[in-house]
Amino acid sequence: MRMRIDCRLPVFRHFGGQQTFHGPVRTIACFEDNSLVADRVREPGEGAVLVVDGGASLRCALVGDNLARLALENGWAAIVVNGCVRDVDELMTMDVGILALAAHPLRSVKRGVGRRDEPVEFAGLRFLPGHFVFADRNGLAVAAENLLAI
Numbered sequence: 599m600r601m602r603i604d605c606r607l608p609v610f611r612h613f614g615g616q617q618t619f620h621g622p623v624r625t626i627a628c629f630e631d632n633s634l635v636a637d638r639v640r641e642p643g644e645g646a647v648l649v650v651d652g653g654a655s656l657r658c659a660l661v662g663d664n665l666a667r668l669a670l671e672n673g674w675a676a677i678v679v680n681g682c683v684r685d686v687d688e689l690m691t692m693d694v695g696i697l698a699l700a701a702h703p704l705r706s707v708k709r710g711v712g713r714r715d716e717p718v719e720f721a722g723l724r725f726l727p728g729h730f731v732f733a734d735r736n737g738l739a740v741a742a743e744n745l746l747a748i
């Protein structure tokens with residue numbers, strides 16, 4: 599039986615100290631507002647990858663060192679951001695995977711706007727809660743099953 603693995607546009611850069619990671623997908627969709635991201639990383643991650651669809655905005659950062667630290671402390675494997683991150687020197691020292699489009703020094707607003715646990719699509723990939731993300735220095739891939747458990 600052949601598994602379907604999706605890996606499309608190579609648009610992400612590694613910002614975290616862990617450049618190889620995998621885990622089940624958990625999603626947030628938000629635009630220039632990281633309130634739901636902050637709420638989510640305070641919850642137990644249990645080795646999951648938080649996929650944040652920030653609408654590819656390059657106008658502010660959705661994740662910085664404080665949220666990355668919370669993600670690490672709460673057991674998240676990684677955060678994939680369709681948008682920007684900040685505090686890049688600190689992020690590189692943390693043992694958590696962080697992929698994003700770019701770095702930006704400006705913080706996002708906090709209005710509590712967004713959606714969680716819904717399918718999101720960006721970079722030619724569809725991220726469904728419960729599917730799996732795999733990343734290394736070569737890029738990012740998504741599969742319906744945990745390919746490492748086979």
